Amino acid sequence: MEELGSRHRNDVQYYVIKRDGKKQLYSTNKLILSLSKLLKEDKKAIEKIKMIIEKEVEFLVKEQGKISAVQLSTIICTSLENGGFKDARGSYEKFQRDKQQNFDNNRNVQYKIAELEAKEATVVNENANKDSRIFNTQRDLTAGVVSKTMGLKRLPDHVAKAHEKGDIHYHDLDYTPYLPMTNCCLIDFQTMFEKGFYIGNAEVESPKSIQTATAQTAQIIANVASSQYGGCTFDRIDEVLAPFARLNYEKHLNTATKWIDDPEQRELFSRERTKKDIYDAMQSLEYEINTLYTSQGQTPFTSIGFGLGTNWIEKEIQKAILNVRIKGLGKEKRTAIFPKLIFSLKTELNLKPEDPNYDIKVLALECSTKRMYPDVLNYDKLVELTGSFKAPMGCRSFLQAWQDTKGNEISAGRMNLGVVSLNIPRISLEAEGNREEFWTLFDEKMKIMHDALVFKAERVMEAQPENAPILYKYGAFKDRLDADDKVKSLFINRRATVSIGYIGLYETATAFFGPDWENNNRAKTFTFDIVKRLKTYAERWSIETDLHFSVYSTPSESLTDRFCRLDKKKFGRIKDVTDKDYYTNSFHYDVRKNPTPFEKIDFEKDYPRYSSGGFIHYCEYPKLQSNPKALEAVWDYAYPRIAYLGTNTPIDHCYQCGFEGDFHPTAHGFKCPQCKNTDPETCDVVKRTCGYLGNPQKRPMIAGRHKEIASRVKHMKRSEYNESN
Secondary structure (H helix, E strand, O other), X not given: OOOOOOOOEOOEOOEEEOOOOOEEEOOHHHHHHHHHOOOOOOHHHHHHHHHHHHHHHHHHHHHXXXXXXXXXXHHHHHHHHHOOOHHHHXXXXXXXXXXXXXXXXXXXXXXXXXXXXXXXXXXXXXXXXOOOOOHHHHHHHHHHHHHHHHHHHHOOHHHHHHHHHOOEEEOOOOOOOOOOOOOOEEOOHHHHHXXXXXXXXXXXXXXXXXXHHHHHHHHHHHHHHHHOOOOEEEOOHHHHHHHHHHHHHHHHHHHHHHHOXXXXXXXXXXXXXXXXXXXXXXXXXXXXXXXOOOOOOOOOOEEEEEOOOOOHHHHHHHHHHHHHHHHXXXXXXXXXXXXXXXXXXXXXOOOOOOOOOHHHHHHHHHHHHHHOOOEEEEHHHHHHHHOOOOOOEOOOEOOOOOEOOOOOEOOOOOEEEEEEEEEHHHHHHHHOOOHHHHHHHHHHHHHHHHHHHHHHHHHHOOOOHHHOHHHHOOOOOOOOOXXXXXXXXXXXXXXXXXXXXXXXXXXXHHHHHOOOOOOOHHHHHHHHHHHHHHHHHHHHHHHHHOOEEEEEEOOOOOHHHHHHHHHHHHHOOOOOOOOOOOOOOOOOOOOOOOOOHHHHHHHHOOHHHOOOOEOOEEEEOOOOXXXXXXXXXXXXXXXXXXXXXXXXXXXXEEOOOOOEEOOEEEOOEEEOOOOOOOOOOOEXXXXXXXXXXXXXXXXXXXXXXXHHHHHOOOOOOHHXXXXXX
């Protein structure tokens, strides 16, 4: 590969020295793009100005060997003036002033709080899990506004401006870098249960029953979620909780021995009572998680991984998780949004009818058709991609295999330090069809990505153990640190990940090859080259820093809107790119098209090979409640091909008229197609927001995500649905 970051024009490199002293490769095309609106797309005028600017820049570079941003701005103004475009010069100067004013506003606490008080949609609807009507959410949003303004001031200037312009997205500015917080994690529940822990002023002992274990689980989740800003996962929950359910069983067996003479009846009594305890415990956990509010003003983003347990208690826990979800919450049996359920499939365990746990797969299929969860993890493919089996941290962030100094495989107790995402469609628009220019600009932006990610990781390392005791002192991150220990020890040696995010491969390829490029081998190879390039950077930076840089297919809940909105303002309305008002998540097939689930899986299956730090696949279906076999066919097809698959199927419910199915999208939400009901109190609308589900009727989402959801087309045609049935 050509040395990353280099470019030559007739063996001469043109650099612009920015106001912060950073060097940036000069590109006339980028200038012309910003000027084209001012010149009202007059091609002759644009070409004339381009020649004048290039001549002036070349003269100055030859004379000085470099050019400053101030000098470049002067050249542009003079060139417009000399070219007879006085009005355009005035517009350009105003554009420059407005851009600086925008930078200043983003660092002005009073200005940003005024936006919040005015209920600016991009602020109050940024996170679909936050109800901005609630006091503690309002308090968190206010704190977030302050944190963002202070965070932008903390960031290196070139990183902050790249974020504000939309070249990159520095995720979770409302928490970091103002505070040195971690992102998402796999909580080490097993060690915490075994050794005990502290929460607040209370010392918590090892649980003596499954009911106590699940109660402690809810408390741990609440505290961890309040000490970081991303999702948390209880992996292998069936296997971790089983020993505590066995304590219930042994207690019941002791009771039965006193009162029941027949050994078989004793066993039956003990098992039935233990099954009831397990169900009640898992039902309580479901309710506790959905009634929790963290210090961030939201329900904790929680996932639970299960499905690999083999003994009867582990299987009962699996069944209870699924049956509780199928039953629903409350009198109206609403769909629980959290925790996200992630069911593991494995050959010779639960994949085929002859496997011992196949009955639980059948139950998982029923649950998925009725509640959209569980998503499924395919054991063999995940091990192939990441080196070991573990659930994602939160919705999709995966750890790679890692061993401690004793050679023990460690997954639980590890974490992610944060994400910065690259706006790839913007690079394609700036390149204007020039592939060489695309790669030059790409490498230039990756330098900023490097600085942003290293800054993010180094900021987290400034935390002290007492800042987040549940994480650092009491076992959520496994190793228990003393007050004088450095938290850095939990992150280096590639124990933690730092994520290179990306968005919009569909739009990127569309800019070069047109909107129907999915079957164009040259186009698809180009998109693979992009994620391969990201992986090359990740591997290089990992060696340089001793952190694990991973490539992450960003969920893009609000970013799908933000990047597209900024690019539409900069480049105008471009068909099939900016005109949709959203960008397509990561490597996904265009949501407006209707391949079969099998075609979609085949199209997407190879991308995670280069982005194994975070990924998920989805398929869109019609109603499946009466046809779980259709879903099973897709699960079975997916097993050897992809590692992680989600189910999107209509499960909306109207309690006024009894309709069940897909509510129709409107400009302001969703409505019942039968009685036109839109009242969130009398309907239950559940949509896949990104990795997690959301209830957009109760908690509206950002406009671009709403439009993306409204654009989704089912991947199984009605005829295929009927045939599989």
